[in-house]
Amino acid sequence: MISLNYRDSRPIYEQIKDGLRKLIVTGAIATNEKLPSVRALATQLSINPNTIQRAYNELEGEGYIYSVPGKGSFATGDPDADDSRRRDLMEKARELLAELRYLGVGQGELLSLLEEATAGGPARLRKEDAE
16 A cells, blocks of 8 residues: 655655555545554554654645544545645745756756656657757
């Protein structure tokens, strides 16, 4: 379900949060489907339950899951959560693009990267971008 990379610079709770978010957004975890309990997931991943709880708390704050006392945590089908995440990712993309421009990456290279990412294959530089 979720795999952890201990060489990743991101904290474990963020890796768990990103993994669960991806499962929810892709539909692997359906709307209103019960998530594993904090203890069960902590045991499965061999990590501290507090780490799982932190990831669940942040996902709840972002609107991806909701908790029912005594029942557990469930995936939400809230479209506002997707809008919020989209805004966050767009801001991160702007920051990355600004840094790449600062490092001298040209507009043609950026367009090529965008085409590659959206087409799912290698992008070809247009004549005017190859300058």
